[in-house]
Amino acid sequence: MTKGKIVGLEGSFAVAEAVRMANADVIAAYPITPQTHIVERLSEMVADGDLDADFICVESEHSAMSACVGASAAGARVFTCSAGQGLELMHEVLYIPSSMRLPVVAVAANRALSAPLSVWCDHSDVMALRDISWIQMFAENNQQAFDLTTCAYRIAEDKDVLFPTMVHIDGFYLSHVIEDMVLPEEEEVAGFIPDYEHPFVLDPDKPVSMGCYGPPFIYPETKKAQDVAFDNTRPKIQEIWDEFGEIFGRHYSPVESYKMDGARIALLTMGSCSETAMLAVDELREAGIDVGLIRLRLWRPFPFKELREAVKQLDLLVVLDRAISFGMGGPVCSELKSALYNKREDLKIVGFIAGLGGRDIQISEFKYMVTQAQEKVKAIERGEEVETEIIGVREGGGR
Amino acid sequence: MEKEEDLFVPRQVTTEENFAPGHRACIGCGEALAVRYVCKALGKNVIIVTATGCIEIFSSLLPQTSWQMAWIHTLFENVAAVMSGIESAYKVRVRKGKIPDKNVKFVGFGGDGATTDIGIQALSGAMERGHDFLYVCYDNEAYMNTGIQRSSSTPYGAWTTTAPVGKKSSIGQVTWKKNMPEIAVAHNIPYVATASPSYPLDLMAKVKRGAEMDGPAYIHILSVCPTGWRSPTDITIELGRLAVETGVFPLYEVIDGEYNLSVDLPDLKPVTEYLKKQGRFKHLNDDTIATIQTRVEEDYVKLREKAGVK
Amino acid sequence: MGGEGLGWKDLEIGFVVTEPGNASSYKTGDWRSERPIRENERCIKCGLCYIYCPEACIHEDEEGYFEADLYYCKGCGICAHECPRSVISMVEEKEE
Numbered sequence: 055m056t057k058g059k060i061v062g063l064e065g066s067f068a069v070a071e072a073v074r075m076a077n078a079d080v081i082a083a084y085p086i087t088p089q090t091h092i093v094e095r096l097s098e099m100v101a102d103g104d105l106d107a108d109f110i111c112v113e114s115e116h117s118a119m120s121a122c123v124g125a126s127a128a129g130a131r132v133f134t135c136s137a138g139q140g141l142e143l144m145h146e147v148l149y150i151p152s153s154m155r156l157p158v159v160a161v162a163a164n165r166a167l168s169a170p171l172s173v174w175c176d177h178s179d180v181m182a183l184r185d186i187s188w189i190q191m192f193a194e195n196n197q198q199a200f201d202l203t204t205c206a207y208r209i210a211e212d213k214d215v216l217f218p219t220m221v222h223i224d225g226f227y228l229s230h231v232i233e234d235m236v237l238p239e240e241e242e243v244a245g246f247i248p249d250y251e252h253p254f255v256l257d258p259d260k261p262v263s264m265g266c267y268g269p270p271f272i273y274p275e276t277k278k279a280q281d282v283a284f285d286n287t288r289p290k291i292q293e294i295w296d297e298f299g300e301i302f303g304r305h306y307s308p309v310e311s312y313k314m315d316g317a318r319i320a321l322l323t324m325g326s327c328s329e330t331a332m333l334a335v336d337e338l339r340e341a342g343i344d345v346g347l348i349r350l351r352l353w354r355p356f357p358f359k360e361l362r363e364a365v366k367q368l369d370l371l372v373v374l375d376r377a378i379s380f381g382m383g384g385p386v387c388s389e390l391k392s393a394l395y396n397k398r399e400d401l402k403i404v405g406f407i408a409g410l411g412g413r414d415i416q417i418s419e420f421k422y423m424v425t426q427a428q429e430k431v432k433a434i435e436r437g438e439e440v441e442t443e444i445i446g447v448r449e450g451g452g453r
Numbered sequence: 454m455e456k457e458e459d460l461f462v463p464r465q466v467t468t469e470e471n472f473a474p475g476h477r478a479c480i481g482c483g484e485a486l487a488v489r490y491v492c493k494a495l496g497k498n499v500i501i502v503t504a505t506g507c508i509e510i511f512s513s514l515l516p517q518t519s520w521q522m523a524w525i526h527t528l529f530e531n532v533a534a535v536m537s538g539i540e541s542a543y544k545v546r547v548r549k550g551k552i553p554d555k556n557v558k559f560v561g562f563g564g565d566g567a568t569t570d571i572g573i574q575a576l577s578g579a580m581e582r583g584h585d586f587l588y589v590c591y592d593n594e595a596y597m598n599t600g601i602q603r604s605s606s607t608p609y610g611a612w613t614t615t616a617p618v619g620k621k622s623s624i625g626q627v628t629w630k631k632n633m634p635e636i637a638v639a640h641n642i643p644y645v646a647t648a649s650p651s652y653p654l655d656l657m658a659k660v661k662r663g664a665e666m667d668g669p670a671y672i673h674i675l676s677v678c679p680t681g682w683r684s685p686t687d688i689t690i691e692l693g694r695l696a697v698e699t700g701v702f703p704l705y706e707v708i709d710g711e712y713n714l715s716v717d718l719p720d721l722k723p724v725t726e727y728l729k730k731q732g733r734f735k736h737l738n739d740d741t742i743a744t745i746q747t748r749v750e751e752d753y754v755k756l757r758e759k760a761g762v763k
Numbered sequence: 764m765g766g767e768g769l770g771w772k773d774l775e776i777g778f779v780v781t782e783p784g785n786a787s788s789y790k791t792g793d794w795r796s797e798r799p800i801r802e803n804e805r806c807i808k809c810g811l812c813y814i815y816c817p818e819a820c821i822h823e824d825e826e827g828y829f830e831a832d833l834y835y836c837k838g839c840g841i842c843a844h845e846c847p848r849s850v851i852s853m854v855e856e857k858e859e
Binding site for chain 1: 521531533548557577
């Protein structure tokens, strides 16, 4: 088992430590709450000489990702981080490293979207990034923020992967909260993420053209190639997580379970609220309800196989969304229904929305979701329309 | 400025062509010609970043490329930011001993839309941060690639598809051309110049100077566009020359803040000689032409003052 | 165009093009409606036609005269217009 020391670190600092130990060459970032502590810490590391990197203080998130693309195309190991509106401004550029197969690593400190302005956590920003063809994974505590960022470099840069990778950490819940965690030895991390060489680099001695124009006679072929390559990253991601587990003693997989033995009902969550959901599951189990928890660790590429395996024994899946797909319901719930369609006709899936714009999700609310979901199943069986409920939202209307 | 020496050019320029023929630029394209000169002047020890636009479209139709050197295109508005990343990556990798230092030059290409409109923020950021790069703006004075829509670099009185000449007292573009070289100068960068493909030796000398300069350099090239300017394809060079001789597009350099006129013309030709050859100005009446004449003269006087020419 | 027959498995990672300048296989000469013809007796071999060609398709021959490569020449007429000795004239292309 690995050495390392137990330290108390903020999620943002945990991410910065991972980037430092990865020995990133170029960091390009623009400050935005709640990502700021990551860039501040990295700036200090560069200023102190603890990290030999160029920190490009760009003038926008659009330029942050653009500079990462350029640096990655020139062969550098790069990092950026953003949140909410910043990811939206960056949005156009996010498609570039994935299409051009550049292993940019980014961390998103998840945040709600305007209007009204909210700097607080939800997953609206993530849900706008579903189709960018980045490998995306969720951390639920600061240890995972460190571990997954470390793994992100190894995954992104693998010659059988070469896709940009994004780690989602919930804004404030992780970015600004100090937890104790194990910080591994630098040498061990360095050994886990060796230097890499991309097959194509911008080099005057071996000139290539990157980012050529794709007319209709060839564009569909480019997208098919990208889609196949992206799908094929799944086994490699698991392989790298397994190797990480062997070295560092912490194991990750695309879909992770909690108290699923004999469960007929399961909650499904992503991100930091999973730990609250665990406490709810503990209490429900004590009350004799056969409930467990499924956490989606890997969000893209979507873990179809592992999800189907996880829900095999279930009668009811209760999905929590921290975002609204307006006019459609909860986006994660929609995707799960789509992923399980034609596979488990007898499985009922009920979605709830909670935790918008930083509103805390209580243990009692997870318990309410489980109870209420069973009522909704009855209503569905009676043929009634069941709308997606936003937990804890006030009705008002009495004025 | 060369006069006699302009003749017998093969003895003065390299025969090396770093921008391959077979590109899909329109017939008589001044921009393609400018790209040819810039690439000749740069040689192959460069990494080029190009914005979305005519150049990228006519040079990089998958699975073919006209570029003989390391080249990348990603988006419309981010050339200077991509360039920043490349330049930083190179510097850091040299510092860390991962690659040898071969004095590679970093050069960004953008049209007037990519430079003066949508990409001005990224360019301003890169100039402010002081990356060591050369940015070349190929100014054909409108969004030609999308079909001749006006940009902030479109000259006063020019017809474009979004600044049309309407039935109701419309003259086309009603704003004055944004002075992008002056905006570059305001960033206190070591090198700013204007150039024209009609003066190839001057253009290539400026590209070399700009590329050699430590820190950001900016060159603004007026690129005649027969398609968008509604001009015959064979007068591309003549129009570029007239733009200079009328004072519409003066050639100058600003080195560390010091202005130098590349061609000083005490007696400017009337602007009408330049305007009348282009379909985009054919609707202009004498009053509008007089307004343009006055403005061009005033601007030229200001420029001469900056250059210390009385 | 070139590349119409390529399948998705034929593309490089990231759709990179690895052969510099391979667009030179693309023929732009058939865009031409007029071709340049020369009367070299008056030519002073100044090379202005060479330098002003947007296609970079005019080359110096062994005798120092210049000739346009009609595989690329789009027939813009710049060379004819700029020639100080009116050596070059543009003539209409005819269907062969």
